[in-house]
Amino acid sequence: DSLCNLYLRRETLAWAPKERRLPVTLVTGPLGAGKTSLLNHILNNKHNLKIAAVVNDFASINVDGQIIKRNKSHGSVVELTSGCLCCTVSEQFETAMVQLLQDADIGKIDYLVIETSGVSDPHATISALERQYGKLFRIRLDAVITVLDADVLVEKISGAESTPLMDASATDAQLTCADIVLLNKTDLVGVEDLERAMEYLRKRVSGVQVHACRNGAVPLDIVMEVMEVTRSESIVTHECSAAAYSIGAEGGSKNKERQERLSKEKSLGGGASAHLSEDDFRSFTFEAPRPFLLGAFQAFLGDKFPAGVLRMKGTVWFAEFRSCLYQFHMSGRRRYELTALTSSDSYSSGAFGIQLVIIGRGMDADAVGALLQDCVGRNGFQAGADPDSENAYARAKALVESDKQFELIEYYSGADAANRSNRDNVYIDFRLTGCVSYGLTVQEASGIHGIDFNRLNLELANRVNASSGPASLLPVFLPSGIQVCRHSVDRGTPLFHCSWKLVAEVAPRLVAEFYRAVGYCKCGM
Numbered sequence: 429d430s431l432c433n434l435y436l437r438r439e440t441l442a443w444a445p446k447e448r449r450l451p452v453t454l455v456t457g458p459l460g461a462g463k464t465s466l467l468n469h470i471l472n473n474k475h476n477l478k479i480a481a482v483v484n485d486f487a488s489i490n491v492d493g494q495i496i497k498r499n500k501s502h503g504s505v506v507e508l509t510s511g512c513l514c515c516t517v518s519e520q521f522e523t524a525m526v527q528l529l530q531d532a533d534i535g536k537i538d539y540l541v542i543e544t545s546g547v548s549d550p551h552a553t554i555s556a557l558e559r560q561y562g563k564l565f566r567i568r569l570d571a572v573i574t575v576l577d578a579d580v581l582v583e584k585i586s587g588a589e590s591t592p593l594m595d596a597s598a599t600d601a602q603l604t605c606a607d608i609v610l611l612n613k614t615d616l617v618g619v620e621d622l623e624r625a626m627e628y629l630r631k632r633v634s635g636v637q638v639h640a641c642r643n644g645a646v647p648l649d650i651v652m653e654v655m656e657v658t659r660s661e662s663i664v665t666h667e668c669s670a671a672a673y674s675i676g677a678e679g680g681s682k683n684k685e686r687q688e689r690l691s692k693e694k695s696l697g698g699g700a701s702a703h704l705s706e707d708d709f710r711s712f713t714f715e716a717p718r719p720f721l722l723g724a725f726q727a728f729l730g731d732k733f734p735a736g737v738l739r740m741k742g743t744v745w746f747a748e749f750r751s752c753l754y755q756f757h758m759s760g761r762r763r764y765e766l767t768a769l770t771s772s773d774s775y776s777s778g779a780f781g782i783q784l785v786i787i788g789r790g791m792d793a794d795a796v797g798a799l800l801q802d803c804v805g806r807n808g809f810q811a812g813a814d815p816d817s818e819n820a821y822a823r824a825k826a827l828v829e830s831d832k833q834f835e836l837i838e839y840y841s842g843a844d845a846a847n848r849s850n851r852d853n854v855y856i857d858f859r860l861t862g863c864v865s866y867g868l869t870v871q872e873a874s875g876i877h878g879i880d881f882n883r884l885n886l887e888l889a890n891r892v893n894a895s896s897g898p899a900s901l902l903p904v905f906l907p908s909g910i911q912v913c914r915h916s917v918d919r920g921t922p923l924f925h926c927s928w929k930l931v932a933e934v935a936p937r938l939v940a941e942f943y944r945a946v947g948y949c950k951c952g953m
Contacts, residue, residue, distance in 0.1 A: 449566045449567065449568040449679075450528065450529055450532045450537070450538075450539075450540055450566060450567055450568060451538075451539050451540070451568045451570045451652070451653055451675055451676075451679055452539075452540045452541070452542060452557060452567055452568060452569050452570060453539075453540075453541045453542070453570055453571045453572075453573060453651055453652050453653075454542050454544065454550060454553065454554065454557065454569065454571070454572045454573065455467060455541060455542065455543045455544065455573045455575065455651075456543075456544040456548060456550045456572065456573070456574050456575070456602045456605070456606075457546065457573075457574050457575035457576055457599075457602055457610075458546050458576065458577065458580070458593045458594065458596065458598070458599045458602070459546030459547065459593060459738050459739040459759065459787055460546065460577060460593070460738070460739050460757070460758075460759025460760050461546065461575040461576050461577045461580075461612055461613075461759075462575050462577065462610075462612035462613060462643065462644050463492075463543050463544075463546070463575050463644075464483075464492040464495055464496065464543065465612070465643050465644035466573070466575055466610065466612070466644030466646075466651070467481060467483070467492075467496060467541055467543050467644075468495070468496065468644070469643065469644045469645050469646070470541055470648060470651070470652070471496070473648060474648070474673075475672050475673055476672045476673060477538060477539050477654070477673050477675075478535075478536065478537045478538045478539070479537065479538075479539045479540070479541060480504040480505070480506070480528055480531065480536075480537040480539070480540050480541075481496055481504070481505050481506070481540070481541050481542070481543065482505075482506045482508065482521070482524060482525075482528075482540065482541075482542040482543065483496055483505065483506070483507055483508070483543045484508045484509075484512065484513045484521075484542075484543060484544050484545045484548065485507070485508070485509050485545055485785070486511065486512060486545040486546070486547050486548075486709065486711050486787060489509065489713050489742070489783065489785050491741040491742050491785055492543065492741075493505060493507035493509075495755070504528065504531060504536070504537060506524045506527075506528070508520050508521060508524065511545075512544070512545050512547060512548040512549070513542075513544050513545070513548055513550075513552075513553045518552065518553075518556070521553070521556075522556070522564065525564055525567065526564075528540060529564075529566055529567075538675060539652065539654075539675065541652075546598075546739065546787070547596070547598050547707065547709040547787070548598060548602075549597070549598050549601040549602075550572065550601060550602055550605045551601055551605060554569065554572060554605055557569040568679045569679075569683065570652065570653035570676075570679045570682060570683070571607045571608060571651060571652065571653065571682040571683060572605050572606055572607045572608075572683065572686060573606070573607070573608050573609075573610060573651050574602045574603055574605070574606035574608070574609050574610070575609075575610045575612050575644065576609060576610070576611050576612060576629075577593070577612060577613050577759070577760045578611045578612060578613050578614045578616060578617045578621075578622060578625055578640070579613055579616040579617055579760050579761055579763070579896075580593050580594055580760050580761060581594060581611070581625045581628070581629075582617050582621045582622075582624070582625050583761060585624060585625065585628050586621075592738055592789045593738060593760075596707040596709075596789070597706050597707055598707055598709075603632060603633055604633075605686060606633055606636050606686070607636065607637075607682045607683045607686050608636065608637050608638075608639065608650060608651060608682065609629055609633055609636055609637070609638045609639070610638075610639055610640075610641050610644065610646060610651075611625060611626065611629065611638060611639070611640045611641070612641055612642070612643070612644055613642065613643075613760070614640045614641065614642050615642045616760075616763070616894070622640060626638055626640065636686075637650075648673065649673075653675065653676040653679045653682065654673040654674065654675055654676065655673065655674050655676065656672070656673055657672055657673065657674050707789060708789050708790050709787065709788070709789055710787070710788055710789070710790075710791060710793060711785060711786065711787040711788075712785075712786055712793045712796075712797065713742075713783070713784065713785055713786075714782065714783075714784045714786060714796075714797055714800045714801075715781065715782060715783050715784075716781060716782040716800075716801070716804045717781050717782075718747075718781075718782075718804050718805050719745040719746050719747040719750055719780075719782070719804070719805055720744055720745065720746050720747065720782060720803045720804060720805070721746070721747050721748075721803060721804070721805050721916075721918070722746045722747070722748045722749075722854075722855055722902060722914070722915075722916040722918070723854070723855075723916030723917075723918040723923070724802060724803040724804075725744070725746070725803045726900050726915070726916055726923060726927075727923060728799055728800065728802075728803050729758075729762075729764060729898070729900045730898035730899070730900070730923060730926065731898055732799060733762065733898075734791065734792070734795060734796045734799060735791065736788040736789055736790045736791025736792065736796075737758070737786060737787075737788040737791050737796060738787055738788050738789060739758065739759055739785075739786070739787040739788070740756065740757065740758035740784055740785070740786050740787075741756065741757050741758070741759075741784070741785050742755075742756060742782075742783045742784035742785050743755060743756065743769070743781075743782065743783050743784075744756045744766075744782050744784065745780050745781060745782055746902065747805045748854060748855045748902075748914065748916070749902065749904050749914065750780070752768050752769070752904070752905075753768075753769045753780055754766050754767060754768055754769065754902075755767040755769055756784065760896070761896040762896055762897075763893070763894045763895070763896050764893040764894065764900055765890070765893060765894070766889070766893055766900075766901075766902060766903060767903075768903060768904075768905060782804070784800070820917040820918070820924075821856060821917050823917075824856045824915075824917045824924050824928075825856060827924075827925070827928055828856065828858045828928075831932060832864040833860060833861065833862050833864060833865065833935055833936075833939065834858050834859065834860055834861065834935075835858060835859050835861055835870075836856070836857070836858050837857040837858060837859055837906070837910060837912045838857070854916060854917065854918040855914050855915060855916050855917060855918065856914070856915055856917050856924070857904065857906075857912040857913070857914050858912060858913055859881060859884075859885045859910065859911065859912045859913065860881075860884055860885055860888050860913075860935050860938065860939065861873065861881060861884075862879075862884075862935070862938075862939030862942065862943060865939060865943070866943055866946055868946075873943075873946075877943075877945075877946045879942055879943065879946070880942075881910075881911070882905070882909075882910070882911035883911075883942075884938065884939075884942050885903070885911045885912060885913055886903050886911055887938060888901070888913060888931070888934065888935065888938055889901040889902070889903035889913050890903075891934050891938065892913075892927065892930055892931055892934055895930055895934070897930060898926055898927075899926055899927035899929075899930040899931070900927065901913040901914065901915055901927065901931070902914040902915070913931075915927055915928075
């Protein structure tokens with residue numbers, strides 16, 4: 429009886445109209461290329477579409493899935509951890525897909541975006557999604573999108589001896605399978621380098637569309653089988669946007685080249701699980717209930733950074749600002765991101781603590797874990813004991829005050845005041861104003877010309893952290909409402925001097941950008 433029912437269901441599905449099939453976009457690409465940024469962009473601009481997401485992470489903790497869940501625009505989010513879609517979690521993937529198909533049947537979702545892990549070979553996943561029988565028969569794979577980091581690609585084509593992210597067999601497979609290639613993070617490379625990278629990709633993946641972007645921001649019709657339409661009364665939605673999308677009835681317009689290309693291969697995904705041993709990707713999770721010492725962590729990111737580490741992501745916490753949890757990312761050519769989480773984001777993550785995923789090729793996980801453990805404060809919330817901290821703070825303070833583009837900020841209150849009283853000189857706070865170059869006061873610059881100093885200093889921290897160098901800054905929003913950049917001086921001044929050189933180099937360009945519209949008269953004209 430069950431076999432008869434199974435046969436009848438197979439016949440029903442075979443004759444089902446194509447519009448009832450669930451359209452899917454598969455997003456793949458190397459570690460840290462910007463796949464989650466693209467997924468977030470899709471969710472933030474979905475308009476009337478009901479989009480679900482499947483997020484795969486090679487590590488045991490799905491940091492990317494947590495980020496997507498913080499996006500209030502998401503629909504269903506399925507997290508698959510501790511392996512790749514192509515091999516170790518393939519059964520979990522099929523089970524999740526069956527549930528999503530049921531959700532599509534009752535109108536809960538109408539489009540699915542799948543994000544693979546950065547170490548995944550997508551061949552087997554594509555094979556499963558395009559299978560003409562079995563549990564996933566009603567899936568319609570519309571496009572395979574491969575996201576690349578422009579900065580890392582430029583390093584490769586510039587003749588670097590080793591580019592572990594681009595040289596991996598998984599990356600080669602991700603490019604081979606692509607319908608569309610997105611060259612992301614183009615703001616990190618110059619115009620000439622970008623053109624060289626685009627030309628390289630046109631030859632490397634001949635016949636495949638290549639689009640340059642920043643933060644994964646591209647029109648949805650590039651990465652999905654959708655068309656933007658004028659809103660009409662026939663489109664019912666609770667979205668406030670004036671735009672709407674219709675889903676293509678047939679699909680397949682973006683993947684004809686790939687189907688022809690892969691059909692020539694003898695085996696589609698036959699060695700899908702071999703790429704992990706071949707590429708030697710490894711991952712582990714570092715967790716600690718106590719905060720990092722800022723100076724120790726900044727030293728770790730600087731001259732103590734371990735070999736073999738290609739990607740770090742998760743949440744970090746600092747003894748010098750223990751009222752805030754930060755989202756931390758390291759990707760590409762050792763570019764860092766430190767983003768303060770809102771109170772609701774912090775509390776949804778549970779109790780404050782450090783939770784980091786580290787992925788690398790040929791790295792010594794025990795040695796990396798030991799270095800991170802050395803960054804954790806051993807004496808409650810106290811910072812490290814540097815007998816020369818008072819002199820170190822004085823020297824750092826003199827350095828900041830010598831450059832009139834900056835202001836030294838000495839404001840401590842609440843929970844941080846107690847910490848400051850324990851160790852008076854463990855860090856220094858400053859902010860960039862740039863007022864002196866335009867003969868303005870802070871009040872005139874903000875009040876008359878609308879200069880947003882908080883945004884200016886947040887961007888300063890972001891650019892220093894993304895500089896691919898040993899320098900790093902902690903962006904801190906003080907209770908007074910002032911955004912500052914914080915740097916440790918607890919371990920002496922050499923580390924601060926190194927960071928300050930880069931800060932002083934970045935600041936003039938940033939000031940010029942923010943003051944571009946400022947007139948020569950104080951009246952604002």
